[in-house]
Amino acid sequence: MSVDRRKVLAGAAVVVTGALGALFAGGGSAAPRATAAGYGPLLPDPHGLLDLPEGFTYRVLSRAGDPLRSGEGTVPANCDGMAAFRAGRGGVRLVRNHENRTTAALRVPPVAGLVYDPDALGGCTVLSLDAHGGVTAERVGISGTAVNCAGGRTPWHTWLTCEETEDTRGTAGYSRDHGYVFEVDPADPQRTGAVPLTALGRFAHEAVAVDPYRGVVYETEDAFDRPFGLFYRFLPRRPLGGTGSLRAGGALEAMRVPGVADLAAVQEPGAEFPVEWVPVPDPSAARTPIRFQDFGRGGITHAQKLEGCYWGGTGVYFVSSYARGREGAAADHFGQVWFHDPLRDRVRLEVVFGPATDVRLPGDSPDNICLAPDGGLMVCEDGGGEQYVFGVTRGGAVYPVARNADGIGTAQKPEWGEFAGVTFSPDGRTMYVNAYAPGTTFAVTGPWR
Template sequence: MGDNGGMHRRHFLRFGALGGGTLALGSLGFWRNVYAAPPTPGIGPYGAMADVADANGLRLPRGFTSRVIARSGDVVPGTDYVWHMAPDGGACFAQPDGGWIYASNSEVSPDGGVSSVRFDAKGQVTGAWRILAGTHLNCAGGPTPWGTWLSCEEHRQGLVWECDPTKPGQGVARPMLGAFVHEAAAVDELGRHLYLTEDTPTGRFYRFTSAKWPSLEEGTLEAAQVISDARSGARVRWVPVSPLTSAAQQANAKETTVFAGGEGCWSEGGIVYFTTKHDNRVWAYTPLTHRLEVLYDAATYPGAPLRGVDNLTLSKAREVFVCEDGDDMQLCLLTPDRKVTPFLQVVGHPRSELAGAAFSPDGKRLYLSSQRGTDGRGVTYEVSGPFRTRPA
């Protein structure tokens, strides 16, 4: 591996407290403890990316390998199923036999929907099928603790569809989760709430409270109002809104806070993480304390290594992996020891974006897609290697 000083200034950058406050706290105290320490220089936990891409066009750290799982328009190897166009958000689901399923959205219109690909306990592909059809611009979404996939439509009257990833079928619309330009969804199992992002310049950050947990058929939808306090920092108050349209179009719109271009959303360990693309930020919301904080803000750093923030996921080591929409097509990570660093880069896909990052249930394999590949057809990858599987 080479050592280019300019690349390191661009790619390996520490991040510190923003806006005068501390960084993500979390009800379990994990992030509070690590951010109590002073920042340290250096690259990320997996080392620098290779100077040269592998045979699949990925620059990876030493010890990591990749394989192509599927290409849009082609039959998934080992199955008779043709993989969908424009693969976007995705998640993995553990299966009783030790295998797992990766569900992936299709961000096209008409007939977007979702596909699943099945792996056995050894990681071999054993099947693939459609779990949602007849929907439009299925962008991101999120898994539920009860084993379903929530697929979000990204258009003005977009709905959230709850799907069973384990077998061919048709998902069920959940209109009480709102009709707007949906992006992603995340379930906070501890607090029994579901959180949603909205991908418009005047988007909001939403919370859904089920009338009968864990059913998503009935409940209350609210949008965040951020309140600043000199002593406790930014806190969130929740304002009830109608599920029939965007909160930005409602009579009480001024009571809710704009999050410009909501993107990925993930809940883990009592913290809800989400990204906003128009200001290139990664946020952390702690439901127990109602505290909202900024983990990363690209504007703070000249030549920031992470831009075009999009889908995100967490490793078992609680590293936050963030996909780039465009920029230099990297998957970057924010580490608990205060680094922001690229983990991998897809080379030769200048008009594409990365999406659908998700770990296998054991945390040892990572799935993601280049949505438009080199020729307009998406490519879905698996990356294997020495991922950390527990917090340091």
């Protein structure tokens, strides 16, 4: 994103054009309603960590390199996807991913009963907060997994953490195959252990969303090179069966949009298409990665950098972070949000991001996205230059919420870590968000609408 454009967005709220009404109405029937935009300009943080609007404050809950309160080791690095769960007496539990590859300096500590692969460095940690927002505990939720990027919560209040890799045993120093989804119980991690949900497929998982009415699990595949990733659904044998039900197996299918081989070819918000669901030939990817497999006549629909995935209203939203023609995409874009309506089996392009489309649109390369208490969106950027959390109101206005002021570059080459894992407390009064690097978890309070 250009510096000039960032100054515009940081200094004032601006109006978005496009099909936002459908997104926030949860299904497309209502027009956007007018609402006040934003909380004002961002103010420089005297401590150099997080710039926020006037009236907002932050608390650092956890910092990579500090001791875990459990005594299990050190707080791991590369803080990524996250979710907040209600705990007793007004408390909150945060489950936080650590996207550690084999080169990570701060691994998720191995804890007996929670280790999948002793040679993998990723996993999750769990923070417990009291009713006043103070941290009372911090411990390992799962370890020995790899490249834990995003994930999603379940209707039975567990976290599904996703491995964004396809590395197999014997590659990258691993002792076991990777590319799975794992379930983590934030209240009792030992109850879920470290068991891969193999029926959900083995691929570079990014995020998942569970249909709270039918139990279908939707999954995104983050692949930046051709053939690009797929959008999946998993039909569990025991839908909505609670913790452990996803271990009972089911059927994995991939989305086909007839006549659309690459979602990047669709450029107009509001464009809608019927979809078909095609059985995945080999979900285990024993010999061939899934996106390379033969889906028969009609092929399958791909998309570059499929990232965020969440359930809202009557369907599931999923994000394509960007598409680049020079890398083989059908067309360029700086980010898309799609909506799948499972009742009608149709998919619709809702929002287009980026400076090439309109400088008034949200920032480039959207990654993690969540719904805000006012019914709008919070968007974590993963683009170049400064890194922001942007809000988008129900009325379609874009405004800055936070800027990472903790530089990790040099004076000659400034750089800031991306934001990730944005989520709200169950009462909507606190926004939690991670700075990927340096690994930091923030709690932001203020006059949230």
